Every structure is written in C-alpha cells, then in structure tokens.
Amino acid sequence: MRRFVTTLALTAVLPALAQEPITRLGVFAPERVITTSVRAKKVFAEMEVLSKTLREKINAKAEEMQKLEQQIKSPAVTEEGRAKLQREFQDGELAFKRLQEDSQKEFQTAQQKAMGQFNQEIGPILLELAKELKLQMLLQWNEQIMIPVDAAAIASFSDELAKRYDKKFESGAPAPAAVPKPAPKPAPAKK
Numbered sequence: 001m002r003r004f005v006t007t008l009a010l011t012a013v014l015p016a017l018a019q020e021p022i023t024r025l026g027v028f029a030p031e032r033v034i035t036t037s038v039r040a041k042k043v044f045a046e047m048e049v050l051s052k053t054l055r056e057k058i059n060a061k062a063e064e065m066q067k068l069e070q071q072i073k074s075p076a077v078t079e080e081g082r083a084k085l086q087r088e089f090q091d092g093e094l095a096f097k098r099l100q101e102d103s104q105k106e107f108q109t110a111q112q113k114a115m116g117q118f119n120q121e122i123g124p125i126l127l128e129l130a131k132e133l134k135l136q137m138l139l140q141w142n143e144q145i146m147i148p149v150d151a152a153a154i155a156s157f158s159d160e161l162a163k164r165y166d167k168k169f170e171s172g173a174p175a176p177a178a179v180p181k182p183a184p185k186p187a188p189a190k191k
Helices: 002-019 030-036 040-072 078-134 151-168
Strands: 025-028 137-140
Touching: 025 030, 025 078, 025 151, 030 040, 030 078, 030 151, 040 078, 040 151, 078 151
Parallel strands: 025 137
Antiparallel strands: none
C-alpha cells in the first residue's frame, strides 16, 4: 500500500516539475578575460609596472640589510663600530618593515583601482551579452568553491566577453569617469 501511495504521489509531482521553466545560467571567468583581452591588459598594465617597481625597492633594501649584517659579523670591525652598525641595522629593519607595509598598501590601492575600472567597463558588456543569450543569472567563476561541469562553456563565454570588451575599446577610448565631481556651490550674495 505504501508503495502505491509513493508512486501515486510521484506521478502527481513529476508533471508539475517538468512544466517549470529551466533557469539559464552563464558563468564567466574574470581571470580569463583579463589575460586574453587587450583592453584588460592595458587596464592592469599600470599595476604590473608598479608591482615591479615596488619589488625592486624591497629587494634593494633587503640587499642593503644583508650587507649591513655582513659588516656587523666582520672581525675587522671594532666594538664601537659594531654597536653603531647594530643600531643602523635595527633602524634598517624598521624601515624595511615600513617599506613592505607601504608597498603592500600602495599595490592594493592600485589593484583596487584597476579592478574598479575593469568592473565598470566590463559590467555593461556583460549585461548586454547576458540579455542577448537570455540568461537569467550570471555567476563569476571561483575555482575554490565551484566545480566545472562544462569548462569549455565557461571559456567560450569568457572569450566572447573579452572579444566584445576589446571591440568596444579598440579605438583606445578612455574609461568613463568613475564619479563626476559636483560643481562648487556659488558663494552667498553679499548684502
């Protein structure tokens, strides 16, 4: 009897499930767009140059600290000289840590600026493509939490997005202004 009731319930539910519309999803991989799009590479180029410059500064300071440490260990240095070098080394360590922190902040700021510009430019193109394909939902690929069922579809969608992004900015058009600055308020009239 239970089997009959279960079978009857399933036959009643299955047609209702079959009639529900299928949700159309699109998944894009921003990293793929950034690495394949000429425009995206231009947007992120400043960040890459800054990264190289900051790394060079940090490496130069690290070499300076190593040389100072070698001088401290040198047997030819007097106790007075060694004490002076140790103070310089301690000051240098603080300066090195400060340089690392400041460089990290500067890089993060540049990264946020580049991502903001990228998102601002790619957003309307992404929405246009989604409407064209009649997608009901867009997801941003995240390999840490998603398992690709059709990696080729993700790549294809991302490649099409990169192609349209490049086409829109192929003339080297500048990015639209992020937020227009409000006009200054006129000074109150003097009586």
